[in-house]
Amino acid sequence: MTAITPAADVDDVETAAEGDVPRPRRSSLGRVHQLLSAFDYEHTTLTLSQLSRRAGLPLSTTHRMVAEMVELGMLERDRDNDISIGIAVWRFGLLTPKTYGVQRVALPFMQDLYATTGLPIHLGIQQREEVTVVESLRPRGGGAERPRIGQRDPLHEVAVGTAILAFTTPAFQEHYLHGLDQRGSTNPTSAALRRELARIRAEGYAVNTRRTAPRISIGAPVLDRRGRPLGALSIIVPAGTAETPYGHVIRNTARAVQRTAWEQGLG
Incomplete structure (x- = not known):
């Protein structure tokens, strides 16, 4: 009997835009680092699409990870739903x-x-x-x-x-x-x-x-x-x-x- 190969997760291959060469998926930890590294002094607050673009991650991946990181306090949303670094990251850095x-x-x-x-x-x-x-x-x-x-x-x-x-x-x-x-x-x-x-x-x-x-x-x-x-x-x-x-x-x-x-x- 022929083995059935499970369908690949849509995030197993990342593409920044249609027509780009597919890139192997980074580990979850690597993608967290990409998201946090997207912020700097000139970009302390980002929209979801801006964060996706600056981190080089698909919008669907960014949306899912941001939701979890907000829940953990690693990211925060303001009243306009824009995203910034959370207090939890600052607290970890102090240690x-x-x-x-x-x-x-x-x-x-x-x-x-x-x-x-x-x-x-x-x-x-x-x-x-x-x-x-x-x-x-x-x-x-x-x-x-x-x-x-x-x-x-x-x-x-x-x-x-x-x-x-x-x-x-x-x-x-x-x-x-x-x-x-x-x-x-x-x-x-x-x-x-x-x-x-x-x-x-x-x-x-x-x-x-x-x-x-x-x-x-x-x-x-x-x-x-x-x-x-x-x-x-x-x-x-x-x-x-x-x-x-x-x-x-x-x-x-x-x-x-x-x-x-x-x-x-x-x-």
């Missing part, structure tokens, strides 16, 4: 050991530095080849000033990132520098960045204007006992400001955070 421990230790020192200077102060954590801002203190009315909590940038693009990159393992640095050359002319060459990283290791702080120009971002690493980065602090100063005094200030603040982290068993 991340890699961010919570360093953020908890660093925050009092960041507050002291902010109270003294009145300038924006940030804390960043490495996430593969990017840095994520996990804490930010800034003057009221700062508006769209970079960076913002949750923002991610390539390590070489911002001071918190280059401060971290300078103290990663030689193997990781070589991998990153090779990838930088492969990505093209809009990035600094590996030779230029190699010189920059050597200067950061010698002076203990990074100076970067790639994303903050004309303002100057100055960052310093918070290291574990092996000399590897737990994160980095940065301060953003106005254009034309002398870099060295603020470099020493942010370096000393990062080292104070580092000592306290060690005393509390972090790193």
Whole structure:
């Protein structure tokens, strides 16, 4: 007797639009990640169709998953039925050991530095080849000033990132520098960045204007006992400001955070 093959679930193959090449279905967890990744600072609220398009998922799949994620508190709907990230996701994020421990230790020192200077102060954590801002203190009315909590940038693009990159393992640095050359002319060459990283290791702080120009971002690493980065602090100063005094200030603040982290068993 011939075996009967069950009909395929309509979501076993995903197509973004008629005529597209079918794509194998991602796991449920992968699709949850696609949905959550569709949101950013410029798209904090989305309609169902916008969410489907930005996540690259069929509308039927998006509709079904959104209904379940709303019930679980991972997504929320407003009075217009638009969708945003839910409180449950924020609560889970607060429990991340890699961010919570360093953020908890660093925050009092960041507050002291902010109270003294009145300038924006940030804390960043490495996430593969990017840095994520996990804490930010800034003057009221700062508006769209970079960076913002949750923002991610390539390590070489911002001071918190280059401060971290300078103290990663030689193997990781070589991998990153090779990838930088492969990505093209809009990035600094590996030779230029190699010189920059050597200067950061010698002076203990990074100076970067790639994303903050004309303002100057100055960052310093918070290291574990092996000399590897737990994160980095940065301060953003106005254009034309002398870099060295603020470099020493942010370096000393990062080292104070580092000592306290060690005393509390972090790193």
